[in-house]
Amino acid sequence: MKIGGAYTLAVPQQRAYSLLQDPDVLAQCMPGCDHLTRIADNEYEMKMKMAISAVQGLFTGTVRIADSHPPSSFRLIVEGSGKVGFMKGDGLLTLMPEAASTEVRYEGDVQVGGLIAGVGKRLIDVTARLLIKRFFEKLAEQIALQPAP
Amino acid sequence: MISQSFEYSAPRTLAEALALLAGGDAKVLAGGMSLIPMMKLRLAAPGRLVDLSRVPGLTGIREQGGALHIGAMTTHYEVESSAVLRAKCPLLAETASAIGDVQVRNMGTIGGSAAHADPAADYPAALLAVEAKVTLARKGGERTLAFSDFLIDTFTTALEPGEILTGVIVPVEPAGAGVSYQKMLQPASGFAIVGVAARVHNGSVRIGVTGLSGKAFRAAAAEKIFAETRDVQKAAAAVPLGVEANSDIHASADYRRHVAAVYAARALNAALSRAS
Amino acid sequence: MATTITKPDTLVGKRIKRKEDPRLITGTATYVDDIQMPGMHHACILRSPHAAARIRSINTHAAAGHPGVVAVFTGADVAGVGPVPCGASLPGLRVPHHSILAKDRVYFVGHPVAVVVARDRYIATDALDLIEVDYDVLPAVADPEKALAPGAPAVHPEWPDNIAFTYHQEGGEPDKAFAEAEVVVKQRITSQRLIPTAMETRGVVAEHRAGQLTIWSSTQIPHLMRTLVAMMLGVPENLLRVVTPEVGGGFGSKLNVYAEEALMGFVAMKIGKPVKWIESRRENYLCTIHGRGHVDYYEIAARKDGTVLGLKLKLIQDLGAYHQLLTPAIPTLSVLMMPGLYRFRNVSADIIGAFTNCVPTDAYRGAGRPEATHGVERMMDLLAVELKADPAEIRLKNFIGADEFPYATATGLSYDSGDYAKPLKKALDIVDYHHLRQEQARAKAAGRLMGVGLSTYGEICAFGPSPATPAGGWESATVKVEPTGKVTVMTGASPHGQGEETTFAQIAADELGVTMDDVTVIHGDTAVVQYGIGTFGSRGTAVGGPALYFAIQELKKKIVKFGAMLLDSDDVSFSGGLCVCNKSGKTVPLAAIAGASYRAMKLPAGEQPGMMATYFWEPPNFAFPFGAHIAVTEIDRDTGQVAIKRYVAVDDCGKIINPLLVDGQVHGGVVQGIGQALYEQAVYDDNGQLLTGELTDYAIPKASMVPWIESSHTETPSPVNPLGVKGVGEAGTIGCSPAVVNSVVDALSHLGVRHIDMPLTPERIWKLISAGGRA
């Protein structure tokens, strides 16, 4: 499934870029994720508790950052699996400077398998968008909370 | 498939129900038409179900102060067949009749549908178009919210953990109002690919749309165009504009947008023909 | 002068309600899941979530230790069990080893990996979650054309081209015909993957007691299954009993031997307790065979006057990852039937069987013939459009004539009997074709999209002569008159909803002069019923019926001998349930004759006591039903939604034994045909995940989505059997889909639409309308 979209963050490009590379920030913004544990350079182990409507699933997996071109682009690869299935998201994030803010464009592919692919198909697309939206909303909150260094 | 084991309680009072919901991973069980299938597939595994079917005061439709109070546990069939609603809030009755099949309508409840906030559910379109309110009970209190504030996003509402939706309040339609709900069915599930609820009165229109995007919404721009131009086609064409449309194996985003405009025109025309 | 012909009042030919229905509609029938036994355990199966992966390791420790779990088995444990059998043979066919549980690799989503056996089903399901499988996920391919492309992932590493077989057949001089043709029309036509969706999913109960293994299974072929499962398990066949209780629909999906049937036998023998496995709907969609899965490239050659000369077909069959019982044979049936009802003297066909990382395809209602019919009926319409000819005229011009039977086709078949113009003319009359076309012209002028679609189908059924059927194509029947005169029929065909308990009772009652209530039809238990082949390929009545007829004729000889003895006469005849002495007029009723045969105080010379006969009937040929279906559709121009305004089906299945049951078969068949035409499709994503994994996404037609079906008949008896019957189980499905698609294409043809692949979803049609509108 292809995904794509854009969000505007109220910080300059360089700052947006470093926020998006910060595992603590990522952990706080990824819905249901408490923390990321570093396992290699640019690779983290994640535990994510998803709760959407009555559906609850614990996913374990990895978050990886690749093809970094600071401050303008990088790839974010999230892989996770749990009882309800598995998913892999691979997205290219491009940061476009816009005066004092930054437009983050994302474009990528989400693969899901197992139970959720077969029975929850109707909801995967909307759910993926919801999660991405929550991610950027959280990120915006974070930005609002922490004054620029 | 079969569900994981869980505790089941059937409280006899609202207070008891609220107390049971307070601890752990409990879930309200209403008609079970959305919850039970998820449990059987093991997508959901609540530790406890709190069945509201024996809590008094949660069913039935009563008129009070120009508004109709519909208990959360009122089934789709009861809404569809209620003489009071047919006369005084026909949009809701018409919408209920478009939900699923007879078995689903006999079990599913208006509260369950509202609380579940499925992006393809039918009721939300109508509840937005009639500017419904919902009442929510929690330990020691109750609050009333506009449905438009209650519905936050895909499967996401303003219900706090431990809160119970107790009822839906809809205004009595004034004489001369015309309404219509038009739905394109997804042939496998019967859910809406797109559903449009229209309500016209004195030349102004309210349009609720479901199925098109992650959550049901009021097509404000279209409503405005209609108020200014009285042009059904122009207004309908504006319904999908700027909407991030859903896409799945049953309908692409482009097609959904197109159908939303077509069905909006149909709903508007039907509502206009019934208005006076 | 008017003559009155007094027709004997027979039960055959009457609309009689089904004997089996009261128990089915009152919930008193027994299905596999209704079987309860003391000490019964429950099995659940862990299935692969990946379409292709190596299994690095499986850890069953936690599951095995879960309270209530008695055993967990994996591929290593069942290494001694033989592979799931493929009954079809083709030259050069590659047959992957199909073990009942995955060994070190999985090939499709749903592939069984381990089985948990527990005290109850809840515990077994819980324990599934405790099994840890370490998969090394591999690239997968889910589309047959992609599988054949260079560089595609290999489904089976030993065959990197993903080709299971190629097959060529031709008749006449196809190249010459195409060279000489004045018109050649080409089209790619697909028949999408479908999920059979029997209301009852599969289920197996197995018990091993005192050296005997008994397997209850929801199957269409109890005897074949017994033979094959006995071989898989290494159990003597005479110590294996297979019982088929009520079967809630098969449609070909239970014409198979599945891993779970042997697996439950294995489990029962291991744990020494009865075990039950009931397939969930999700498993049913993932692991029970699918149907169709064709990509066909057709070419038709003709003269300008509409005379057809030749037909060419390149057929790509999506086989899935394995061969189930008949998987590779199904597309060969399409080739046999590709000429349809027309005088195609020159044909050529090439099949490529492609492996994909999907569940195997196999026989689904019509099995190969709906695909063929869809192809040739679409091509006839395309030719008509090309020549600006009327689709009815072009069919009538090319039909094999009523005087040409038996007719040898270019694909090597001998059509038994037919009068193809008859049902078409009848259907045209029913819809009032001439006026309908006028109405269509008016609709078009008014901007409405109305279409009329014809399908004149022919099919091959009554499978079949044994040389042409993998496991024997005969059928068996035993008929007994019990000492009290009641009649018991045992049929080797294992009917499962078709209604032979009724039709066979009609036949037996007529022949023996008893009432239908006096006849009981027994089937589906290998310990009770003589060996039989089963019900599939519209053969139950067409092959099982004659077997019964001949068994009764044998029995009648005996009845007459005992009658003669009791009447002390050498000139007796038997009719109406009585033996009559043709000289004295004295009679003796059947019950008395039967009673005497069992008491055996005296026996006719050379006769054995008892009153029973068994007959194994080998059919000399297939039977070839035919018919004409017409669909009138109207399309919502704004959304592309199709409404079927009228559906007329005129079917000729030979002699009709019970019109009510024939209508029922046609109705059900047409509904499944409409399902394929408009709604159904098994969708796998590029990674081999089945996206239509539940009924919420796989759209079978609901009652509210089905039009009124106007069903009527012509009756052209088959010379192949003494009853004159053909078969009707699949006719509706075979005839339907091209009628609907031709109708929709007809409605859109003035917009430049030539062809649409199924399912005709509103979006597909809307896109064509939008594009045509621009063009």
Ligand SMILES: Cc1cc2nc3c(=O)[nH]c(=O)nc-3n(C[C@H](O)[C@H](O)[C@H](O)COP(=O)(O)OP(=O)(O)OC[C@H]3O[C@@H](n4cnc5c(N)ncnc54)[C@H](O)[C@@H]3O)c2cc1C
């Ligand atoms: C085959 C089928 C077809 C369907 N087709 C349609 C359709 O066409 N259109 C449509 O709109 N819907 C359809 N539905 C869904 C149906 O309308 C459900 O009844 C409805 O969505 C949920 O209502 P329920 O009473 O069954 O809720 P439940 O399934 O019991 O509960 C749903 C969720 O809401 C929560 N909940 C329920 N009641 C309350 C409450 N009072 N307070 C707080 N939380 C609560 C539950 O905890 C649960 O999380 C279909 C369902 C099925 C099975």
